[in-house]
Amino acid sequence: MKEKLYTMEVMEALEQDDECPCCHLERKIEQDTISFVLGASYMEDDIRAATDQAGFCRHHTKMMFDYGNSLGNAWILKTRMEYVRKQFSAQSRGRMTAPSSKGRSSFLFKRRKPGAGAGTEEKGENWMRASEHTCYVCQRFEETYGRILKTFLHLLRTEPEFLSKLLESKGFCLPHFGDLYEACERELSPQEAEKILPALHQLMEQNLNRIQADIDWFIDKFDYRNQDADWRTSKDAVQRTMQKLVGTYPADPVFKQK
Ligand SMILES: [Zn+2]
Ligand SMILES: [Zn+2]
Structure with a gap:
């Protein structure tokens, strides 16, 4: 399948007499995505599964709060929190040991080492840090x-x-x-x-x-x-x-x- 091109959008952005047509497009995509996330789509299972998993970065969390629709935000937060809690318990299981066991107690907060191995153990240990770098809005924007x-x-x-x-x-x-x-x-x-x-x-x-x-x-x-x-x-x-x-x-x- 041929990839979609944004010819009309790019031409329209160039007509804005803006300091940067990409800034114009970026703002539009970002605002459209926030409106989409907090529009009717937050009640759709597949979208919510995606927002549960990816979460939102700090910048887009603030944008969502400012946007309004507190009930929509609450639904998204409710199931994101359920997802995070499930992950947290799964990672914590069997590790509630005393700090004396070779610094194991801080595994959830360990900074990711650049190029750290992709073994499940390593991935599991860095789950919380890794989840700081995913955001549903950023992902959609980047595509x-x-x-x-x-x-x-x-x-x-x-x-x-x-x-x-x-x-x-x-x-x-x-x-x-x-x-x-x-x-x-x-x-x-x-x-x-x-x-x-x-x-x-x-x-x-x-x-x-x-x-x-x-x-x-x-x-x-x-x-x-x-x-x-x-x-x-x-x-x-x-x-x-x-x-x-x-x-x-x-x-x-x-x-x-x-
Ligand atoms: Zn720009
Ligand atoms: Zn983001």
Whole structure:
């Protein structure tokens, strides 16, 4: 089966005049996923089995609380807690020994060693630490985001107008540019890379310079000699510079259920 491409979504994101089309898409996927999880889907058995197992990272737990729907949150938490308790008891069984038995008592909290063996014993011992790194929303996001990067690559290779359109945009934030660049290096042929990569570099350099000018003028505006001068494009320079450097929208209001 052919993998789904997100051509319409990518084109729509490029039309937003945003500091980064991937940030725009990321926000949309993340909000859609939170709405999905706390929408009717939390009463569906297969979704709940998945959220019971994966749980949620700290960032998405906070997003779910802020979103509202406390009953929906409560149902998700109830069965996640049941799952965690079951795992906890299974791992604890037979290990309720005194601390004197060679530090065994702290097995649940042991930090994972990088590249630790995959034996059941090892896996079991690190279950609690491992479960800190799984999140239902992050997992769904990563699947979609991977396909979005593929869509960018597909369009860059096959549609010459797409590159021209991209070159008229404001570029990307640094982390998303890094993702796209890595994907390009991995997938493009040497001929394609020769054409596309220098253009992407130039796009980023131009737009980093533009943001620098914005944040510089934002500071200069605080000089009393400039108090009557025009803000130019600097009024929201702080949040846009933050976005350019690390991604996402620091000035966004909390995402809430409508
Ligand atoms: Zn971004
Ligand atoms: Zn997450």
